[in-house]
Amino acid sequence: MAYVSMGEAHRRITEYLNRFCDAVSYQDSSMLCRLLSFSSNSPSLISLADALNVFQDASSLIRQSEKFSEYGEILAHLFRSLQSYRVGNLVEAYLAFDKFANAFVQEFRNWESAWALEALYVVCYEIRILAEKADKELTSNGKSPEKLKAAGSLLMKVFGVLAGKGPKRVGALYVTCQLFKTYFKLGTVNLCRSVIRSIETARIFDFEEFPRRDKVTYMYYTGRLEVFNENFPAADTKLSYALQHCNPRRERNIRMILKYLIPVKLSLGIIPKDELLQKYNLHEYMNVVQALRKGDLRLLRHALQEHEDRFLRSGVYLVLEKLELQVYQRLMKKIYIIQKLSDPARAHQLKLEVIAKALRWLEIDMDLDEVECIMTILIYKNLVKGYLAHKSKVVVLSKQDPFPKLNGKPVSS
């Protein structure tokens, strides 16, 4: 920390205070954003933090001027937070920032126009980031991380401020997205429901009027929620919306969307091109797609096992596991085609023995009972048309389109 003289510190703090007050009085949102953006680590903020650590009595400075003291509470907490942040005491920084945010939101509530929305966004963003960092610090100290939870409730408060009518409504979606991020991180996804309801049931405000950025984020998260619920058509719509509207140059974002969109599309019987997987570095899906194409059950199982942790964490494991039935279907189709080549007249009769042998080639050991069970499921789910003759242990396929394609429809349950 570079040495800062008392006078210099005083000068810096005063300058910051002046800027802050000017930003508020001129409703200069971008300036305000810059003044509040901790995580930007901008040199001006760092130097201010150093100054604050030298000049300990900043609050008296705030009190000296009427101009400053109007925002005394906001600034005092902000300074304290910045100080702690600079020193690396993130929990303290969070606590102070939380107070600051409360004071700021209170002030924001009083501003009739929504000029400070951007600044509020910054506050919402910073509180979440700071909470995550503070939690990390708490965990490393062996304490229970709870700051993100607290940040969640603060964000909920902010949402309450914005969710009403009026010009501030535009900001509601941003806060919603921050809430999503918080809840997903906390694993309390069910808390999203109330927010979603208030966004989607509001008739006063058309969804399309929200900023595109927020719409994409929102669709991404709600799409993920639908994946959890295995509601694939809905997930497809939302994630596709996010994909279509997101910034095409943000590959990372696209990849994040595709991570969920691909399993969803696979579940609907739509298989992506390899180029897509390669372009966005989604190699974990390579084998899965390959298994689906080839009807290679072993490959699918291996792929699932290989990336089990990743799939479990992202929450698509169960979705991918359900692709097994489609792989079976593909396998049956292959057997059917081969039989057709050798004996077209009896090709529509698939002996369970044959299927079991095919599976053995794939190093999957199944007895006839189990094969029969799989076949009944395939027929029941309409992945195979036909019937199973139990007595003769034969699957009799329909002569017309024995293996119907899903074509964007989910496997019936």
Place this chain on the structure above:
Amino acid sequence: MNQGGNTQTVAPPLDPNSIENRYGVDGSQVQISPYQYSTVSDGASWTAPPRVENQVVQNGNYSNSNYYHPQQPTVPPATGNVQDTPITAPFTSSSTTGTANVAQDYSGYNTPYQTSSDPPQNYSNTGYSSYYSGYQQQQPSQSYPPQPVGASYQNTGAPYQPISSFQNPGSYAGTPSYSATYYNPPADYQTTGGGYQTTNYNNQTGGGYQSANYSNQTPTSNQGNYSTNPYQNYTPDAAASTHTSTVASATTTPVHYQQNYQQWSDYYSQTEVPCAPGTEKLPATSALSQSFPVSGGTNEMPASNGQPVPSYTQPWRQETNLPQPPSQQPAAAVSASNDAYWMHQTQNQQAHYPLPPQNHYQSPLETKPLHKTPFQGHQRATYPQEMNSQSSVHHAPLGYRQPTQTTPSMDTQRVSKVQIPTNPRIASNLPSGYTKIDKGSSAAGAIKTPAYVSVSMPKPKGHATAVPEPGTLPKSLCGFVERAFARCKDDKEKASCQAALKKVITEARDDGTLHTRDWDTEPLSTVLNTDVTNTESSSTLISSFQNKSPTKRPKSRWEPLVEKPFVKAAPAFSSGVKFGGWNQQNQNNKKSFESFQKADAVTDSKPIYSWQNSAKKSFQRPVKRQRFSGGAANPIDDEASSDSDKDLTPSAMLFATSAEETKRRDSRSKRFEKVQGHSRRNDIPKPMNANIGNLHSRRGTALRLGEDFDENGCRSVEDMDWNALTVKGTCQEIEKRYFRLTSAPDPSAVRPEDVLEKALLMVQDSQKNYLYKCDQLKSIRQDLTVQRIHNHLTVKVYETHARLALEAGDLPEYNQCLSQLKILYGEGIDGCSLEFAAYSLLYITLHSNNNRELLSSMSRLSKEAKKDEAVRHALSVRAAVTSGNYVMFFRLYKTAPNMNSFLMDLYVEKMRYKAVNFMSRSCRPTIPVSYLAQVLGFSSGEKETDGMEVCSEWLKAHGASLIADSNGDMLLDTKASTTSLFMPEPEDAVAHGDKNLDVNDFFTRTS
């Protein structure tokens, strides 16, 4: 006098508090708050008042909320002061035994605080002491006896409330008009004795306060409590004045003294205090029976009838004007106060109590803690029934006390005696009360300082004779005096001020303008001019004091608005300031009363306050002096008191330092045992509760301690050593039925760890059914929890129970155990964590059907865990279920390790139905039932036909159409079955949807 009662009340308080807290009894809480009020106005006014006030206010506001519990303790202190006079008398009988001890304990607390020599500290100390005393008092008030009384009061208050509310302001304000108007109703009651009238006055005021202040609280029970409290409070201030006025004008000052004494005693030596009251009361009692008529004849009667104001004025005058009266006052005051108290009490009781007293008393006798609620109920019920009769009843209880209690209970006894004859009902109650009283009185009274007794004895006589002055000081004058004293910042100032005041007042009296002059507008300069410099310094002192006091007091989270009001009031008068704070705080609750309280309270209490202030300001000495003076039977008014203080200081000092000091220290060091002892004593009537009471008291002390620390700002509740509260079981019984705790656990009913271990073995080896085992295990779990045992034994118990619950299909119990086990495993305690991880996985897949939960629990599994047989099995089951692979499922079902199959049991039905659905849709034309029986796990393996029969029964029950082929084998006609399959309503379906709760089914499965 009241002190005895207070002490008594104190002892029970612990229990009451705990009880109240638990029960969330508003009434008790409410009662407390009123007490605080009163206390604040009284002795507490200086330091304690602010805090008390805050608390009080809070109580008033939040009475319903649980917050109060903590506050209540604080509140009691105030009440303690107040209670000293009023409460004790009525209630003492029941609570007396405990109270004495409690008082001692508290006094111990107080003393340490007081010891600090700095004036501010003194203040704080006094405040603390007041708190402490308040605590004690609260408890007493809470304690059954007090409560009943309070309740009864409340009851009366409720009916009277409109009046009382008015009266209260009047009483506080000291406005004669109010009092006069209100007095009339009481007068009726009072009519029995002149002395009663005064009491009525007090009662009214008290009731009014209570009702007014606590309107938030339910009028019935709360008010009752309040009323008692206010009474007490008032007794020192207004009540004392009234009493004195009524009994003997001269005695008024004594009353104050007594009050002070009581307060001080509370602060300093609790033991002494109780004795003092008792002694005082005794004389008083003797005097009372006599004095009642006498006083009534002289002062009280007129005052009560419509001359409340004059009566007040007279006492005040005496106080302010006549230093001499004090000497007599102690005795006279005692008697007067006693009378007045009695009167008040009696009146109150009469009006309010008729029925309640009985109930209260009875209930106290029984289980004290639990009674509270019932009491309230009783009270309420009784309220409407008989006002008049109640009064008699109240008296009766008092009377009971009298026989038993010699010193402390005397007052009450006297009162009761007077009234007893009227109420026969009481008698039944009395026995219990007697016993208690006896104990309390004997213990407290005997131990308590003899000085008081001796003093008090002579005093009463002196009162009757020596205090002939009928004149009572106008309240405005009181206010004036108080204001004047408030300006005084040190002893010198006060002394000069006193002299000046004396002069002014005597002049006024001589002029005959004492009552006519507008004291409210009288310039203080006339009194204070002499000390211009002093006033200046005093003002600065005041400001500093004001600043200090709020800051000193570590803001407890319960007290919201204290500081501001406090500051506002402060400028006017230091002593008054606090009062103002009080009032303001109260006002916060009820703004309408603000003006009343401000003016009234200031005026009424001022004389007392001034005295107290001076005393407090001049360090603890004053208190001691007062006591001493009381002991020495110094007949000095408030003004005189300071003089007398000076005169007496040496002796007082000696007195204070020697015996008191040691006693205090003793009590301090023993406070814990004492508290417990108290509770035990209280519980004596019901041995069953004894242990519980112990715990209550322990918890109560812990709470109190916590608050104390809060006050000091040294510790917060979070810092408290809860470990100290952990129960250590002593029960050696291996078998114990489960009973859901409704109160603090009783160590004698809790088994220690080694016994629990045996109990677990016993359950494991038991051949009895699950219901029995579940019951036993739950009790083991409870004992573990209560003793905060977290170790391998705990894990074993929960694992055992979880397995047994699984075996019996008791999912709710299983879930409870599993969630506990997760915590225990999380703490790193070894157990069969993998086995239970498998159970947990199975449970999620098969029952909760929550994908996210499943994913997260799967992702939490470590690599080693996935190698575990049980976990692997569970994962396979999950795969089979998600894919619908029924063949795999039933194979896994047969090979399930541990208890996995028990969890799968619960999914078997669904899986079978699914499978038959699949097959009937997919297979044509038929499927042999034998195959189904094999695939769907019907065949047990021993006899295939058995499985087939069960299977065909099952299929028929689910709507499948079965046909027989040429060989006579049963076949499933798949095509026909496709549309006819259904899931039958479970035969053992129960209305609440959980067949596990069906008792018959449960027995069949578990026995």
